[in-house]
Amino acid sequence: MEVFVNAAVSADGKLSTRRREQVRISGPDDFARVDRLRADADAVLVGVGTVLADDPRLTVDDPSLRAARTDRGDPATPARVVVDSTGRTPADARILDDAATTYVVVASAAPDSRRRALDRAGAEVVVAGDDDRVALDDAFSALSARGIDRLMVEGGGEIIFSCFAAGLVDELSVYVGSLVLGGRDAPTLVDGDGFVESVPDLRLEEVRRVDDGVLLEYGVDGWVETDR
Numbered sequence: 689m690e691v692f693v694n695a696a697v698s699a700d701g702k703l704s705t706r707r708r709e710q711v712r713i714s715g716p717d718d719f720a721r722v723d724r725l726r727a728d729a730d731a732v733l734v735g736v737g738t739v740l741a742d743d744p745r746l747t748v749d750d751p752s753l754r755a756a757r758t759d760r761g762d763p764a765t766p767a768r769v770v771v772d773s774t775g776r777t778p779a780d781a782r783i784l785d786d787a788a789t790t791y792v793v794v795a796s797a798a799p800d801s802r803r804r805a806l807d808r809a810g811a812e813v814v815v816a817g818d819d820d821r822v823a824l825d826d827a828f829s830a831l832s833a834r835g836i837d838r839l840m841v842e843g844g845g846e847i848i849f850s851c852f853a854a855g856l857v858d859e860l861s862v863y864v865g866s867l868v869l870g871g872r873d874a875p876t877l878v879d880g881d882g883f884v885e886s887v888p889d890l891r892l893e894e895v896r897r898v899d900d901g902v903l904l905e906y907g908v909d910g911w912v913e914t915d916r
């Protein structure tokens with residue numbers, strides 16, 4: 689499976705403010721680019737933190753992109769995936785609308801009551817890992833078995849960290865908007881525990897002005913020691 693991460697950050701690297709509410713960082717051209725990236729994916733993945741904060745739909749909006757997908761035999765909008773160990777996704781979350789299949793990936797310890805509630809709300813519940821937390825390598829294998837070959841990860845910072853930590857990311861694109869959000873507790877592009885001795889090694893492929901910001905595109909080349 690090919691995995692690419694796309695997110696928008698402020699000039700100081702934040703995904704949002706300390707309130708963790710959705711912030712419009714991209715401009716119209718970047719949102720159009722994101723729509724094209726979604727249209728090129730078989731599924732779009734977020735962590736449950738993003739679902740609780742943003743209540744996203746993660747659909748393809750441009751009718752011509754939707755038509756191109758259906759013309760080639762794909763659903764108009766890619767599947768949505770929520771990584772959600774205990775099944776906290778609310779039953780009325782917009783990501784559970786009928787615009788596309790939504791997989792909610794839970795850990796094996798997720799309560800049966802939550803799994804049943806998600807199933808009733810229309811989610812396809814997938815169990816990955818045999819612990820309290822979703823194991824992403826198992827989750828991605830389960831998605832691959834369901835025909836997902838190209839996966840877009842939109843965030844947030846916790847899930848992006850775990851994707852890098854598991855060595856699952858092939859490409860990273862970051863839109864850097866022209867604003868400063870600040871805040872030591874505001875989410876950043878890559879949160880989690882952080883990397884120390886060995887860190888993901890990026891290859892810069894493209895730098896482009898988009899709207900009033902900069903788009904950075906990278907390939908991921910494995911790991912590099914920090915004392916280089």
Ligand SMILES: NC(=O)C1=CN([C@@H]2O[C@H](COP(=O)(O)OP(=O)(O)OC[C@H]3O[C@@H](n4cnc5c(N)ncnc54)[C@H](OP(=O)(O)O)[C@@H]3O)[C@@H](O)[C@H]2O)C=CC1
Binds near residue numbers: 742
């Ligand atoms: N500007 C942008 O482009 C974007 C901004 N955002 C912003 O990011 C913020 C949300 O980010 P964040 O709080 O980091 O939340 P995430 O969306 O990264 O979700 C994190 C949650 O996912 C669950 N999870 C399950 N398995 C794993 C795993 N293996 N690794 C990591 N997480 C796992 C955890 O909850 P549990 O333990 O319950 O399973 C965890 O708390 C919001 O403010 C949102 O607005 C989000 C996306 C894009």
Ligand SMILES: Nc1nc(O)c(N)c(N[C@@H]2O[C@H](COP(=O)(O)O)[C@@H](O)[C@H]2O)n1
Binds near residue numbers: 695696710743843
């Ligand atoms: N690329 C990008 N730029 C921004 O400025 C953003 N705030 C985000 N947020 C991501 O988009 C999701 C919402 O999308 P829909 O409204 O459902 O289309 C949000 O949850 C973040 O993942 N992205």
